[in-house]
Amino acid sequence: xxxxxxxxxxxxxxxxxxxxxxxxxxxxxxxxxxxxxxxxxxxxxxxxxxxxxxxxxxxxxxxxxxxxxxxxxxxxxxxxxxxxxxxxxxxxxxxxxxxxxxxxxxxxxxxxxxxxxxxxxxxxxxxxxxxxxxxxxxxxxxxxxxxxxxxxxxxxxxxxxxxxxx
Numbered sequence: 250x251x252x253x254x255x256x257x258x259x260x261x262x263x264x265x266x267x268x269x270x271x272x273x274x275x276x277x278x279x280x281x282x283x284x285x286x287x288x289x290x291x292x293x294x295x296x297x298x299x300x301x302x303x304x305x306x307x308x309x310x311x312x313x314x315x316x317x318x319x320x321x322x323x324x325x326x327x328x329x330x331x332x333x334x335x336x337x338x339x340x341x342x343x344x345x346x347x348x349x350x351x352x353x354x355x356x357x358x359x360x361x362x363x364x365x366x367x368x369x370x371x372x373x374x375x376x377x378x379x380x381x382x383x384x385x386x387x388x389x390x391x392x393x394x395x396x397x398x399x400x401x402x403x404x405x406x407x408x409x410x411x412x413x414x415x
Contacts, residue, residue, distance in 0.1 A: 305401060308335050312397050316390060322375035325386075325393045329354065336400050347373070358399050364392050 274282075308331075315328045333342045333353070345353050351365040351372060365372065368388060375381040375389065 308332065309397065309401050313394070316393050316397070319386075319390065322372065322381055322386060322389045325389050326372075326376060329393055329396060332397050332400060354396055358396060362395050362399060365396075368392065 312328055312332050316325065319325045319328065330342075342353070348366070348369060351369050354365040355363040371385050372389065375385050
């Protein structure tokens with residue numbers, strides 16, 4: 250009988266290649282991530298823009314409603330204060346009164362539209378007395394409308410339909 254003898258052949262163990270790693274990402278994934286980041290940033294800035302301009306439009310609309318409903322120069326002055334506190338830093342506006350306040354209002358307008366200091370006496374008398382003429386009230390109303398329009402325009406607020414009163 251014959252016996253078969255097998256000689257062990259010295260073979261090396263099989264080593265499988267390592268599975269592909271997630272990093273580094275392929276260029277397609279990088280571009281997709283970049284697009285998502287850009288879209289999120291754009292959405293954020295559009296939201297901030299809308300919020301700011303929506304607030305300006307609302308403030309402007311309310312200001313014009315209050316201006317036309319005002320029965321005294323004191324009410325017009327209150328509307329001017331509220332609008333000024335909306336568009337300018339509080340520490341710059343809150344402490345102003347008298348001639349300083351009227352100077353501040355005039356400096357926000359172009360040269361041809363200024364008139365607060367010219368009517369300083371009318372403003373001061375109307376603010377501190379209950380007797381005011383309709384002519385004084387209308388002149389102050391016209392200045393107030395002009396100031397709100399010019400300030401909103403200068404701050405970049407969108408123009409509303411029907412605001413062309415002056």
